[in-house]
Amino acid sequence: MLHSWSVQADWNAPTVIGGEGARLHLEDGRSVLDFSSLAECSNLGHQHPRVVAAIRAQAERLCFVTNAWGAAPRAELAARLLALSGFAGGRVFFTSGGAEANEHAVKIVRQATRRPRGVVVARDRSYHGATHLAMALSGDARTAAQVDAGAFGVTHVPPPYAYRCPWNSRTAEECADRAASAVGERIDALGVANVAAVIIEPNAGSNGIIAPDRYWPALRRETAARGVPLIADEVMSAFGRCGEWFAWQRHGETGRPDAMTLAKGLTGATVPLGAVVLGAELAAQLEHEALQTGLTYCGHPLACAAGVAALRAYEDEQLIPRSRALGAELLAALRAMMQRHAVIGDVRGGHGLYAVVELVEDRDSRAPLAPWPATPVGLAALTNAAMDEGVSFATRGNLLLLAPPLVIAEHEIASALALLDRLLGRFFPSTPGGGA
Numbered sequence: 047m048l049h050s051w052s053v054q055a056d057w058n059a060p061t062v063i064g065g066e067g068a069r070l071h072l073e074d075g076r077s078v079l080d081f082s083s084l085a086e087c088s089n090l091g092h093q094h095p096r097v098v099a100a101i102r103a104q105a106e107r108l109c110f111v112t113n114a115w116g117a118a119p120r121a122e123l124a125a126r127l128l129a130l131s132g133f134a135g136g137r138v139f140f141t142s143g144g145a146e147a148n149e150h151a152v153k154i155v156r157q158a159t160r161r162p163r164g165v166v167v168a169r170d171r172s173y174h175g176a177t178h179l180a181m182a183l184s185g186d187a188r189t190a191a192q193v194d195a196g197a198f199g200v201t202h203v204p205p206p207y208a209y210r211c212p213w214n215s216r217t218a219e220e221c222a223d224r225a226a227s228a229v230g231e232r233i234d235a236l237g238v239a240n241v242a243a244v245i246i247e248p249n250a251g252s253n254g255i256i257a258p259d260r261y262w263p264a265l266r267r268e269t270a271a272r273g274v275p276l277i278a279d280e281v282m283s284a285f286g287r288c289g290e291w292f293a294w295q296r297h298g299e300t301g302r303p304d305a306m307t308l309a310k311g312l313t314g315a316t317v318p319l320g321a322v323v324l325g326a327e328l329a330a331q332l333e334h335e336a337l338q339t340g341l342t343y344c345g346h347p348l349a350c351a352a353g354v355a356a357l358r359a360y361e362d363e364q365l366i367p368r369s370r371a372l373g374a375e376l377l378a379a380l381r382a383m384m385q386r387h388a389v390i391g392d393v394r395g396g397h398g399l400y401a402v403v404e405l406v407e408d409r410d411s412r413a414p415l416a417p418w419p420a421t422p423v424g425l426a427a428l429t430n431a432a433m434d435e436g437v438s439f440a441t442r443g444n445l446l447l448l449a450p451p452l453v454i455a456e457h458e459i460a461s462a463l464a465l466l467d468r469l470l471g472r473f474f475p476s477t478p479g480g481g482a
């Protein structure tokens with residue numbers, strides 16, 4: 047087999063045979079604390095008993111029925127998603143994962159706006175998936191050469207990357223405003239009638255950008271003023287990861303997009319599932335004409351049953367407020383760690399259990415430890431050493447992405463952070479407080 051995002055000849059990851067809570071059990075008898083929810087997706091931890099039971103029960107009742115027919119767990123899950131998001135009168139299209147959800151959001155919104163080849167505005171330093179249109183949407187240095195975004199009708203604008211602001215803004219707020227205005231300006235330059243949609247991640251992104259607070263509402267105003275639908279890619283940021291069911295909800299109604307895409311935490315990653323959730327206005331445009339798309343497995347009953355059980359678990363176990371509270375503590379602990387390690391240039395996030403730590407060569411110049419998107423040698427050595435000590439951390443380039451399952455115990459967070467603190471000192475020794 048081929049392992050994703052890996053050099054095949056160097057691949058030496060462990061084999062996992064089971065899991066429980068935030069821990070994964072390995073074939074060699076060890077157990078590892080998962081501090082990234084694997085691909086920021088196992089929000090409910092591993093083998094959540096209620097979700098596993100729901101999958102088993104659905105398998106015994108009915109494994110599959112095509113999406114052209116009805117299925118009880120599919121209808122229930124769609125209704126729950128519309129209720130949780132407040133998209134009254136909207137509709138849900140299920141897919142098998144996040145890339146497919148973004149592909150379908152674009153396809154469906156192009157149909158609904160009667161702009162079948164309308165341009166889609168997306169952002170640099172973003173990630174929307176690894177199928178071809180999703181790669182075109184992504185502003186991702188790893189895959190940019192594989193796809194001609196323009197041929198897919200996609201154009202990119204600079205990101206609200208306040209730590210390295212593309213406009214050299216002096217404050218995060220100014221950077222956010224410039225980035226939001228850039229979307230409006232691009233739409234105007236293209237001509238509103240030629241633009242089908244804007245697709246952007248409202249908060250967390252696997253490329254490590256966390257927009258300043260005022261960005262999303264400002265972006266919403268820019269797109270609404272021009273009547274261009276805004277699609278929120280919530281594949282990673284939803285289901286508590288950013289402290290809300292959906293990250294845009296942090297801004298209340300001023301943050302409501304016209305559509306959003308989901309995957310990952312939707313089933314706690316137990317069974318592959320993605321979704322496009324359309325607001326009422328877009329849904330109304332599709333009521334009396336054939337939807338020109340479909341997937342054999344869209345709305346697979348086993349996945350939808352897992353989704354229904356996952357939503358109940360988030361709710362009953364109060365995991366979303368828990369993530370909010372623990373996220374704030376995580377951020378505070380990382381800021382304290384920053385005082386001890388000059389290699390930490392920036393710490394961001396923490397609205398929920400998702401935080402990004404950006405490592406730098408020099409804190410004053412903000413010179414990166416390695417050119418993006420390469421992983422610095424010291425960071426690779428740190429994560430290998432952490433794994434040897436039983437904690438799995440995710441990285442991307444110069445970034446550590448901290449995103450443990452929302453069920454993680456507080457003492458587990460404390461022990462992972464103590465290990466990180468120790469390993470930062472070992473692999474990036476510096477004068478305490480140096481460069482601060």
Ligand SMILES: Cc1ncc(COP(=O)(O)O)c(C=O)c1O
Pocket residue numbers: 085143144145146148173174175176247250251252279280281282283309310
């Ligand atoms: C924001 C975002 N969108 C889309 C995707 C793609 O999802 P999938 O890997 O399920 O296709 C990801 C995956 O990391 C993501 O983080």
